[in-house]
Amino acid sequence: MTREARWSRGPRLQEAGLLVVILLLGCVLTAASDRIEVRGETVNNFLRFDNLVPNVATPMSWMAIMAAGATLVIISGGIDISVGSIFGLSALGAAAVLQYMPVDAPAYAVLPVACAVPLAIGMLCGLINGALVVFLRMHPFIVTLGTLSIFRGIGLVAVKSKTLPSLGHRLPDAFTDFIGARLYYGGEAKTFIQPVPMIIMLACIAAAWIYLSRSVAGREIYAVGGNEEAARFSGLAVGRIKLRVYVLAGLAAGIAGMVSAGFYQSANTATGLGYELTVIASAVVGGASLTGGRGTALGAVLGALVIKLIENGIDILKMVDLGLFAFYVSKEYSKIIIGIAIIVAVAIDRFSEYLRARRLSR
Amino acid sequence: MSEPFLQLRSVSKSFGGVRALAGVSLDVEQGECHALVGENGAGKSTLGKVLAGIHVPDRGEILLDGRLLTLRGPADAVAAGVGMVHQELAFCPDLSVAENLALGRYPRRLRFLVDRAAMTERAQALLARIGCDLDVSRPMRTLTTGQEQMVQIAAALGTGARILIFDEPTSSLSEGEAERLFELIAGLKAEGVTMIYISHRMPEVFRLCDRITVLRDGERVGTVPAAATGQDQLVRMMIGRPLEEYFPRHLATSSERVLLRVAGLSSPGRFSGVSFELREGEILGCAGLVGAGRSDVATALFGLDRRATGQVELDGRALPLGRPREAMRRGLALVPEDRKRQGLILMMGGRHNYSLATLDRLSRFGLVRRALERREAERSFRELDVRTPSLDAPVAGLSGGNQQKVVLAKWLARDSRVLIADEPTRGVDVGAKAAIHGLLDRLAQRGVGILLISSELPELLHLSTRILVMREGRLAGELSRQQASQESLLRLMAQGSRAG
Numbered sequence: 001m002t003r004e005a006r007w008s009r010g011p012r013l014q015e016a017g018l019l020v021v022i023l024l025l026g027c028v029l030t031a032a033s034d035r036i037e038v039r040g041e042t043v044n045n046f047l048r049f050d051n052l053v054p055n056v057a058t059p060m061s062w063m064a065i066m067a068a069g070a071t072l073v074i075i076s077g078g079i080d081i082s083v084g085s086i087f088g089l090s091a092l093g094a095a096a097v098l099q100y101m102p103v104d105a106p107a108y109a110v111l112p113v114a115c116a117v118p119l120a121i122g123m124l125c126g127l128i129n130g131a132l133v134v135f136l137r138m139h140p141f142i143v144t145l146g147t148l149s150i151f152r153g154i155g156l157v158a159v160k161s162k163t164l165p166s167l168g169h170r171l172p173d174a175f176t177d178f179i180g181a182r183l184y185y186g187g188e189a190k191t192f193i194q195p196v197p198m199i200i201m202l203a204c205i206a207a208a209w210i211y212l213s214r215s216v217a218g219r220e221i222y223a224v225g226g227n228e229e230a231a232r233f234s235g236l237a238v239g240r241i242k243l244r245v246y247v248l249a250g251l252a253a254g255i256a257g258m259v260s261a262g263f264y265q266s267a268n269t270a271t272g273l274g275y276e277l278t279v280i281a282s283a284v285v286g287g288a289s290l291t292g293g294r295g296t297a298l299g300a301v302l303g304a305l306v307i308k309l310i311e312n313g314i315d316i317l318k319m320v321d322l323g324l325f326a327f328y329v330s331k332e333y334s335k336i337i338i339g340i341a342i343i344v345a346v347a348i349d350r351f352s353e354y355l356r357a358r359r360l361s362r
Numbered sequence: 363m364s365e366p367f368l369q370l371r372s373v374s375k376s377f378g379g380v381r382a383l384a385g386v387s388l389d390v391e392q393g394e395c396h397a398l399v400g401e402n403g404a405g406k407s408t409l410g411k412v413l414a415g416i417h418v419p420d421r422g423e424i425l426l427d428g429r430l431l432t433l434r435g436p437a438d439a440v441a442a443g444v445g446m447v448h449q450e451l452a453f454c455p456d457l458s459v460a461e462n463l464a465l466g467r468y469p470r471r472l473r474f475l476v477d478r479a480a481m482t483e484r485a486q487a488l489l490a491r492i493g494c495d496l497d498v499s500r501p502m503r504t505l506t507t508g509q510e511q512m513v514q515i516a517a518a519l520g521t522g523a524r525i526l527i528f529d530e531p532t533s534s535l536s537e538g539e540a541e542r543l544f545e546l547i548a549g550l551k552a553e554g555v556t557m558i559y560i561s562h563r564m565p566e567v568f569r570l571c572d573r574i575t576v577l578r579d580g581e582r583v584g585t586v587p588a589a590a591t592g593q594d595q596l597v598r599m600m601i602g603r604p605l606e607e608y609f610p611r612h613l614a615t616s617s618e619r620v621l622l623r624v625a626g627l628s629s630p631g632r633f634s635g636v637s638f639e640l641r642e643g644e645i646l647g648c649a650g651l652v653g654a655g656r657s658d659v660a661t662a663l664f665g666l667d668r669r670a671t672g673q674v675e676l677d678g679r680a681l682p683l684g685r686p687r688e689a690m691r692r693g694l695a696l697v698p699e700d701r702k703r704q705g706l707i708l709m710m711g712g713r714h715n716y717s718l719a720t721l722d723r724l725s726r727f728g729l730v731r732r733a734l735e736r737r738e739a740e741r742s743f744r745e746l747d748v749r750t751p752s753l754d755a756p757v758a759g760l761s762g763g764n765q766q767k768v769v770l771a772k773w774l775a776r777d778s779r780v781l782i783a784d785e786p787t788r789g790v791d792v793g794a795k796a797a798i799h800g801l802l803d804r805l806a807q808r809g810v811g812i813l814l815i816s817s818e819l820p821e822l823l824h825l826s827t828r829i830l831v832m833r834e835g836r837l838a839g840e841l842s843r844q845q846a847s848q849e850s851l852l853r854l855m856a857q858g859s860r861a862g
Binding site: 210214215216217219220222223226227229230231232233234235236237293294 | 664666686687689690696698703704705706707708709710714717718719721722725728729730732772
């Protein structure tokens with residue numbers, strides 16, 4: 001048992017690698033961005049608090065929450081591409097109910113409703129996904145491709161005005177003030193951060209981390225994704241475990257929908273359109289293996305961070321000057337670059353798997 | 363004396379620090395059948411794969427017919443005339459036999475159309491050469507393992523192989539299929555095909571091979587002529603010490619108390635009307651040909667066959683069928699037939715595999731008690747002598763014997779009253795096999811009732827108190843330890859069936 005360390009480092013290596021990638025990305029973006037003048041000081045346009053917090057960490061919050069949920073599903077050997085639609089429907093549902101509460105309703109009345117509605121919608125959607133996968137034995141990609149369209153469609157049919165709250169309504173202040181609570185620094189009205197989404201994200205990631213690495217239920221998910229047949233032969237209730245995973249992914253999307261609705265003080269029928277790509281990309285960049293059995297909650301949040309950093313980098317860089325040659329990047333490139341990032345991340349993952357397999361084969 | 367046909371000169375190969383082959387030199391004469399034997403992990407499969415171009419050796423050289431071979435991949439080996447018949451089969455299951463045989467070398471028509479007639483004809487010719495009569499339009503998926511192997515051999519010979527490497531070819535064949543394979547190998551030898559035969563199984567090695575090379579821990583222990591060597595001597599060379607003769611002790615203790623009573627157990631299309639009793643402290647053997655329904659009965663007893671009907675009583679109380687968790691809770695354990703598919707989660711470490719069936723006991727408030735889990739796994743692995751680089755090393759990298767011990771450890775952790783062990787020593791080396799036999803014996807002494815399903819008759823005869831024989835989904839009979847012999851078992855197993 002003396003050579004233990006070498007082996008047990010396996011999964012953690014992935015996250016360490018991601019941290020290196022994030023640091024490198026940070027260095028590149030810092031070096032490439034302009035110096036700008038903010039409140040009389042010259043600062044780096046990328047590496048400054050009021051870029052990194054409001055433009056990276058805060059908007060990444062709901063992505064990371066959903067990525068943690070997607071990671072659970074992917075570890076179990078499934079896939080949920082309906083997250084964006086569940087997210088949108090939960091946000092719409094929250095807004096639809098809350099807009100009828102008085103604007104000045106007290107927090108103890110508003111917050112339970114604000115939590116219950118989107119979370120219930122998310123879990124219900126997840127339950128539908130899970131039930132179709134487990135009881136009809138359909139491939140999760142097909143099931144969630146269908147529900148991706150159905151959940152989006154329900155929003156479109158139910159909300160004729162496209163945007164909620166509808167004209168003349170507002171979401172209760174107790175809700176929007178809570179999610180959007182401002183923390184001032186620097187003594188100016190313009191300098192503040194909104195920490196609540198990030199706190200909710202950290203809480204969700206911590207919960208997912210404990211769930212996956214310490215709980216029996218988490219262990220069961222890895223087992224089912226690693227080898228479903230062997231899990232069955234070990235007496236695990238495979239159907240129930242899968243169902244649970246989709247419900248939890250739905251719950252994550254519901255939480256994310258609630259945060260988004262509160263943060264933007266509204267939701268519309270296009271909310272979360274196309275998010276499945278970013279969410280699944282975060283999970284995969286974070287080391288979750290689509291063949292199941294591998295992935296971590298920490299990986300999911302780091303994956304989301306990588307993608308948000310790339311998006312942010314493209315936003316703030318007008319021109320990249322690498323000395324020898326310079327090129328212009330416009331916002332439109334972000335999809336291409338993120339696509340490349342996904343493929344590179346998975347290629348690196350494949351390669352390390354290959355090395356590991358070579359070491360093990362005898 | 364002429365040069366040997368195939369020469370290996372101090373071939374070495376390591377996998378990330380683990381030495382699989384350490385300077386192995388070997389001569390193979392033209393037209394001989396040369397056996398490679400050794401315990402699992404001794405390096406014999408690695409050596410085979412080096413010859414087949416699957417692994418590139420770190421050092422050393424290979425000479426074929428006096429010419430230096432550089433094998434950078436399987437394609438090089440095929441071009442040089444080395445063909446390998448793999449343990450795991452390497453075909454496209456949904457393509458037909460003919461298409462698989464033509465894979466990559468389709469006969470063409472008009473440059474880009476596949477000439478189906480020519481393809482079928484060629485496939486038939488290839489199979490006819492080895493005396494195999496098979497409808498070449500059948501999808502590969504529908505073939506038995508034995509038939510697939512025939513197709514592999516035909517494919518290798520079709521590419522002009524002068525040397526054929528067999529890696530554990532009989533490990534998943536029925537007796538009848540194995541017999542056909544032996545005849546084919548004898549025929550090929552008569553034609554002058556050189557063969558390298560990798561196996562654990564002593565009888566077939568002695569029957570088929572001219573010379574035997576023994577490997578141990580990646581090194582060549584020696585090469586001996588088969589005709590002048592005894593089994594005991596070979597086993598000693600393999601494990602480096604004499605194997606003590608061992609008499610099962612559980613036979614001394616007997617109990618009349620029935621632990622498991624099965625009456626009229628049936629599953630449509632699999633088996634029907636199976637009834638037997640398993641007593642405390644006995645090892646009840648179960649013999650039968652592959653496909654006789656033995657493993658299906660085991661799976662049904664464990665509760666994984668939803669269509670099974672019949673009465674099962676465990677410790678005097680009825681056990682509902684179709685509910686594995688209930689069966690486990692009541693003290694029934696199943697070590698399944700196929701450890702890689704059913705027994706283990708290969709990418710997981712030993713510790714996590716160990717605790718999979720006992721997570722209820724090893725947890726508090728839904729959280730795994732990891733220190734306790736680690737302690738228990740360590741203790742159990744030490745007891746069973748599981749050799750693993752660490753508790754968390756993926757079990758995929760362990761040898762067959764160690765993998766099987768992990769599966770056993772997982773079920774021993776539950777302290778079950780009844781253990782169904784389905785082929786517990788398939789594909790494990792001599793040392794691990796003896797260890798597993800000793801373990802089963804100790805369990806029986808402690809009062810555990812064991813249903814031992816095995817295709818190895820000597821194993822059943824050695825360990826069992828009584829032996830059940832299954833044939834075509836039914837119980838064909840029961841023999842006491844005194845009545846049972848290879849002949850009486852085989853007669854019951856094969857009676858009235860074509861496979862005979």
